[in-house]
Amino acid sequence: MSASSTATSAPRGGLGRILRLGASRVGYETRVYFRSPDSVFFTFLFPFIMLGIFTAAFGAAGNIGTAPDGSGGISVGAYYLPGMLAAGMLLSGVQNLAVDIAGEKSDGTLKRLGGTPLSPLSYFMGKIGQVLVTGILQAGLLLLVARFLLDIELPSEPETWLTFAWVFLFGVITSAFLGIALSSLPRSGKSATAVVIPIVLILQFISGVYLQFYALPEWMQNVASLFPLKWMAQGMRAVFLPEGFASLEPSDSFDLPLVALNLAVWLVVGLVLSRLTFRWIRRDS
Amino acid sequence: MTSSAPVVRVRDLRKSYGSVDAVSGISFDIHPGETFALLGPNGAGKSTTIEILEGYRDRTSGEVSVLGVDPRRAGLGWKARLGIVLQSATESGNVTVTEQLTHFAGFYPNPRPVGEVIEAVGLQSKAKTRIGKLSGGQRRRVDVALGIVGRPELLFLDEPTTGFDPEARHQFWDLVRRLKDEGTTILLTTHYLDEAARLGDRAGVINEGRLIDIGAIDEIGGAEARVPLVRWRDETGALRQARSQEPARVVAELVAALGREPGDLEVIRPSLEDVYLGLVRGARPETENNRETEVRA
Structure with missing residues (x-):
């Protein structure tokens, strides 16, 4: 019942059928996602709420990164925007899918699907597609809120947006696979949030989402570097923070090649773990 | 009819978990178009046996053939010929009855029309209702509808009418008779013996992992x-x-x-x-x- 059993005698259509059903799953999954208040609040709206809170709480304290004479710098909202985009990528992928699939495992959804001629590949496509659709909507809305509600200036150069596109897509897809992999950790759907949320929350604190990364102790920065969220946040800072902020990074630069490398490694880790751990039902002895 | 190859063939099936034998040497056949009732107390090994036939569980030893294929090696084409109504499912149900059935119908090469299936299980008035808002018995009917929407050759019904009111149960029996008339082979487990008596052609009784009797429903025992x-x-x-x-x-x-x-x-x-x-x-x-x-x- 593992993903590897798909090779044998798929009904006519083969790959075409897998893709068609995958597309059908994307629509279905996305609909179900937006109808679940929990997932919408804790994975879709959460970054908006946090951005609002940070802006309201620290906005009055003045700009971040100002020159000694108090001029220049960027608003608190502008500083936190890349972190919130990165948090959204992590929540839409890791938290959403890990909790969602663990729930599907224990409420019988996966067992039912496993008894139908749905290929696990189509199922995965549905999950990844749902994360992409909701992740893009989330990022798009965050940018609109930033621009028009918080009056944050966004980059205008096309190359910067190209960087945004690859960091975002790379990050979201990596995050989706890590979510699928992590879903095998909770023993039941009920314990899923208790297992997943602390992991995601700690990562957000040490990876430069809620706390300014340059202000963290070096050992914490090093620990964060082992996990993908730090690199998503760094990639997003490269896109949205002015050049000058590169000097606040530990290596004095946003290091985009290193961002790409780390995300690639985590993508492979996520893929392999998903492939190894995913089962329609818990394997019996 | 019984002269053609059996749809299900089980020989000396065994399943043990560590030193405990859940199923210890069961053999039976189910012939094309037949409704076979598998009866037995809770924990007797019925569900383990069915789940091995459905491909959900591995067996320890013995021979199993379902629609001519060993479930252990079966692929998606094989699954397309089965209908499985599991014992219990508690999905959150944020989709409507029609949405769920339309989505599942898409998995199969030659599905039944969704409207027809909804009518067959008597849920016309709930077609646009989210599954999560249905009563237990109505949700069970959705399970049955999902099991038959793919026009299966072999249908597994694991305690299908649990939670049905008497009228719903009679409607369900009519539905099963129609499926039989269309030639569907059915493997039924139930704790309602009157249900087994009405629907079954033959029955097997399992107790403590062994088949203690098997025969025509009006001759067993x-x-x-x-x-x-x-x-x-x-x-x-x-x-x-x-x-x-x-x-x-x-x-x-x-x-x-x-x-x-x-x-x-x-x-x-x-x-x-x-x-x-x-x-x-x-x-x-x-x-x-x-x-x-x-x-x-």
């Missing part, structure tokens, strides 16, 4: 177990019973002997439930003492 029972109250007020192939004569003799109408008179033909309980209790001799004392006529 042997002729002995189906001997009618005459029950009445004697002069002392004690309940008496006698078994006889000629219950009318027993009653006539009673009336002649007593010279009046016997009190609380009943003539009972053992139902499948009685036969089943006899079989299952017979397999556990320690309960023998609890049975009522019987006089042989």
Whole structure:
């Protein structure tokens, strides 16, 4: 019942059928996602709420990164925007899918699907597609809120947006696979949030989402570097923070090649773990 | 019909979890178009057996062939020919009945029309309702609808009518008869023995991992177990019973002997439930003492 059993005698259509059903799953999954208040609040709206809170709480304290004479710098909202985009990528992928699939495992959804001629590949496509659709909507809305509600200036150069596109897509897809992999950790759907949320929350604190990364102790920065969220946040800072902020990074630069490398490694880790751990039902002895 | 290859063929099936045998050597066939009822107490090994046939579980040893394929090696093309109604599913149900069925119908090469299936399970008025808002019995009907939407050749019904009201149960029986008429082979488990008696062509009774009897639904348990029972109250007020192939004569003799109408008179033909309980209790001799004392006529 593992993903590897798909090779044998798929009904006519083969790959075409897998893709068609995958597309059908994307629509279905996305609909179900937006109808679940929990997932919408804790994975879709959460970054908006946090951005609002940070802006309201620290906005009055003045700009971040100002020159000694108090001029220049960027608003608190502008500083936190890349972190919130990165948090959204992590929540839409890791938290959403890990909790969602663990729930599907224990409420019988996966067992039912496993008894139908749905290929696990189509199922995965549905999950990844749902994360992409909701992740893009989330990022798009965050940018609109930033621009028009918080009056944050966004980059205008096309190359910067190209960087945004690859960091975002790379990050979201990596995050989706890590979510699928992590879903095998909770023993039941009920314990899923208790297992997943602390992991995601700690990562957000040490990876430069809620706390300014340059202000963290070096050992914490090093620990964060082992996990993908730090690199998503760094990639997003490269896109949205002015050049000058590169000097606040530990290596004095946003290091985009290193961002790409780390995300690639985590993508492979996520893929392999998903492939190894995913089962329609818990394997019996 | 029984001359063609069986749809399900099980030989000496065994499944053990560590040192515990859940299934210890079961053999049976299910023929095309047949409805086979697998009966047995909770924990007897029914579900384990069914889940091995459905491809959900591995077996420890023995031979299994379902639609000519070993479920252990079966692929998606094989699954497209099965319909599975699991024992319980508790999905959150944020989609409507129509949405869910339309989505699942898309998995199969030659599905039934969704509207037809919704009508067949009697959920027309709930077609646009989210599954999570349905009652337990209505959700169970959705499970059944999902099991038949792919036009299966072989349908597994694992306790399908749990939570149904009597009317829904009768509607469901009609539906199963229609599926039978269309040639669907059905493997049914149920705790409602009247349901098994109405729907089943043959039955197998499992107890403690073994098949203790198998046969036509009206012959299982042997002729002995189906001997009618005459029950009445004697002069002392004690309940008496006698078994006889000629219950009318027993009653006539009673009336002649007593010279009046016997009190609380009943003539009972053992139902499948009685036969089943006899079989299952017979397999556990320690309960023998609890049975009522019987006089042989």
